[in-house]
Amino acid sequence: SCPPGPSDPPPPPGVRVRQNVAALTTAQLDSLRKGVAAMKALPDSDPRSWTFQAAIHGTDIPPTSPLFNKCEHGTVGFLPWHRGYLYYFERILRWAANDPALMLPYWEWGTAPTVPGAFRLPASATNPLYDATRTLNNGAALPNSVVVDGVNNALALTDFDSGVGFSGTLEGPHGAIHVITGGPGGNMSAVSRAARDPIFWLHHGNIDRLWDRWLNLGGGRANPSDPTFLDTQYSFADETGATVTTKVRDILSSATLGYRYDDTPNPAVAAAMALTTAAVAPPAATLAATSSAPAEALDKVEAKPLGFEVARVKLAPVPDARAALAQAFPATGGPRVLVAVEGVTADRPPGYAVGVYLNLPPDASAEERRRYYVGTLDFFGKTKADERAAHGHGGGGGFTQTFDATALAARLQGGKGWDPDALSVVFLPEAPTPPGAARDEVVVQARASAEAANVRYKRVAVRVLPARR
Ligand code: C2O
Numbered sequence: 069s070c071p072p073g074p075s076d077p078p079p080p081p082g083v084r085v086r087q088n089v090a091a092l093t094t095a096q097l098d099s100l101r102k103g104v105a106a107m108k109a110l111p112d113s114d115p116r117s118w119t120f121q122a123a124i125h126g127t128d129i130p131p132t133s134p135l136f137n138k139c140e141h142g143t144v145g146f147l148p149w150h151r152g153y154l155y156y157f158e159r160i161l162r163w164a165a166n167d168p169a170l171m172l173p174y175w176e177w178g179t180a181p182t183v184p185g186a187f188r189l190p191a192s193a194t195n196p197l198y199d200a201t202r203t204l205n206n207g208a209a210l211p212n213s214v215v216v217d218g219v220n221n222a223l224a225l226t227d228f229d230s231g232v233g234f235s236g237t238l239e240g241p242h243g244a245i246h247v248i249t250g251g252p253g254g255n256m257s258a259v260s261r262a263a264r265d266p267i268f269w270l271h272h273g274n275i276d277r278l279w280d281r282w283l284n285l286g287g288g289r290a291n292p293s294d295p296t297f298l299d300t301q302y303s304f305a306d307e308t309g310a311t312v313t314t315k316v317r318d319i320l321s322s323a324t325l326g327y328r329y330d331d332t333p334n335p336a337v338a339a340a341m342a343l344t345t346a347a348v349a350p351p352a353a354t355l356a357a358t359s360s361a362p363a364e365a366l367d368k369v370e371a372k373p374l375g376f377e378v379a380r381v382k383l384a385p386v387p388d389a390r391a392a393l394a395q396a397f398p399a400t401g402g403p404r405v406l407v408a409v410e411g412v413t414a415d416r417p418p419g420y421a422v423g424v425y426l427n428l429p430p431d432a433s434a435e436e437r438r439r440y441y442v443g444t445l446d447f448f449g450k451t452k453a454d455e456r457a458a459h460g461h462g463g464g465g466g467f468t469q470t471f472d473a474t475a476l477a478a479r480l481q482g483g484k485g486w487d488p489d490a491l492s493v494v495f496l497p498e499a500p501t502p503p504g505a506a507r508d509e510v511v512v513q514a515r516a517s518a519e520a521a522n523v524r525y526k527r528v529a530v531r532v533l534p535a536r537r
Contacts, residue, residue: 083334084327086277089173089184089270091330097186100173103165104196104266115305116160118264124153124304125263135303135311139259141449144230144292145316146239147279149302150272152319155327156304156312157269163307174273174329177245178216181209187267199265203251203419208500211421214244217441219278225472226288232406232472234282234289240469242275243448247417248500252517257417259449280322283335291320353406353531356393357383357491360527366411367465371524376420376497376514380430381528383491392532393488397477404533405477406470407442407493411526413466417447418521420499420514426473427485428494437496439479443471451521466526473530493528 092100110117115135123131125139140149158172175184183204187197191205204210218241227233250256255265262268283289292298298317306312319325323334355362359381360369385393397405407426422445428437450467480486499514501507 082326083323084171085330086171086273086327087173087330088176089186090176090180092173092186096170096173099165099167099170100161101186101196103161103167103170106164107160108196110164115309115311116164116307120305121157121160122261122263122268125268126258126260128258128260135305137260138302141239141243141259142230142236144228144235144297145300145302146230146235147276148300148316148319151276151279151322151325152302152304152314154269154272154276155319155325156306159307160305171327172273173270174277175267175270176274176277177210177271178219178274181212181215182207183249183267184270187270197266199255199267201254202249202256202265202267203254204249204500206502206505208502208505210245210248210500211423211444211498213423213438213441213498214241214248214421214444217438218244218444221441221443221472221475223278223282223285224475226400228290228292232404232470237443237472238275238278238282240443240446240471242271243446243450244421244444245271246448247446248419248421251419252416252520257448259454276322277329277332280329280332280335284333351534351536353533354389354392355386355529356389356532357385357488357530358527359383359493359529362386366526369411369526371411371413371466371526374422374495374523374525376418376499376511376518378497379495380428381493381495383493383528383530385488385491389532390488393491393530395532397474397481399475399478402474402535404472404474404535406531406533407473408468408470408529408531409445409493409525409527410468410529411466411524412445412450412469413522413524414447414451415522416451416453416520418497418514418523419517420497421445422523423496423498424471425494425496426476427480427492428496440476440494442473442476442493443469445469445523447521447523466524470531491530 107116108118112119114120123136127136131137140146154172161172162168162170188205191198222234222237225234225237228235230236246262247257249267255261256268300316301313303311303313322328328334395403397403407424409424424442424445425437425440426442428440446469477486499510501510
């Protein structure tokens with residue numbers, strides 16, 4: 069296996085190392101395949117079986133165990149629940165492979181945005197890591213906007229918050245990666261089937277790794293410390309097939325669980341558990357600019373279609389709130405600028421990323437565009453198809469996705485690109501292109517996928533959140 073680089077501190081004795089899948093030896097990959105194959109060979113009723121484990125996340129058949137359908141999305145439990153889920157899955161995998169050294173690897177899509185080769189080839193049922201429902205088996209790369217810019221936006225936020233803080237913002241790229249990797253109809257695209265795809269576990273390994281990287285960045289980054297959160301209980305199955313119940317406080321630290329990532333030191337347990345000051349109720353945000361009449365209730369606003377084409381939405385300032393938009397926005401510590409896409413509905417997830425940009429100049433090159441990137445719409449678990457499945461998270465009236473665009477607003481103000489009377493949001497769809505594919509072909513497919521997805525939104529709004537005192 070690959071020795072730690074000179075700058076990495078050696079892992080403390082007894083700490084197991086989760087490696088980048090790209091660094092695995094043939095023997096390690098064989099062991100991984102062996103474990104997955106053994107889990108797939110167990111009867112579905114065995115809690116250690118592949119099917120049972122996947123159903124703990126979600127299932128679209130009537131649940132046969134109280135452990136099923138438990139994944140946490142859009143809540144403060146997103147990171148800890150998936151950490152506990154991976155931890156017990158990894159123990160089962162080790163048992164199934166009969167390899168005490170086996171660790172779950174991670175897929176670092178930021179630097180390797182195509183599905184790892186071992187998961188694509190051979191493209192046959194003889195390969196336990198292959199899933200025939202996956203669109204990205206075609207070797208196309210995930211968009212950089214999602215895997216680099218979207219992740220960096222999340223890491224830059226210092227509060228944990230499941231809405232517009234680190235946790236909630238990281239869920240955006242996380243969900244977009246699900247949906248683009250799986251593609252229309254793919255297991256990865258649906259909450260109720262995602263964990264059936266072996267790549268799911270490596271995708272979440274990277275999410276889990278990013279949580280540790282975020283804590284290591286310091287600057288006040290800390291996990292929530294309120295007792296209701298810390299005492300929340302989750303149940304999983306272990307390598308004996310027994311049900312295990314654990315509290316969030318017991319799985320908050322990767323060091324406590326005895327593992328670390330190969331390029332990431334464990335955050336100090338104290339930092340992972342740091343007591344933040346008592347929870348302060350967030351101040352109310354002011355609606356400052358909107359694409360529809362500000363007084364109009366959202367359910368009265370007519371939904372507009374969002375197809376596979378660039379759409380520019382002009383925002384008008386709300387007269388009473390113009391001052392809020394005209395104030396200075398420091399990148400941190402001051403008022404926050406939020407961009408919200410409201411009342412989004414889709415019949416099923418589109419097979420491409422829908423990037424959201426603020427004040428994007430019409431002639432910006434692909435590289436310049438990145439400076440105006442706000443985020444990517446996340447359809448994972450939020451479509452009508454998900455609602456029909458057993459464990460959809462979608463609400464009947466559609467969903468709202470809110471992004472923190474404070475650093476971007478600060479930059480725009482610095483570059484004189486901020487005029488409260490002329491704000492606009494651009495939706496920019498980006499289809500993953502398989503190597504060798506003709507552009508026309510990709511566009512034809514993306515348009516068909518847009519038609520099936522039937523994405524609509526009601527309103528785009530900019531809100532200003534006063535600085536915390
Ligand atoms: Cu619970 Cu990435 O999904």
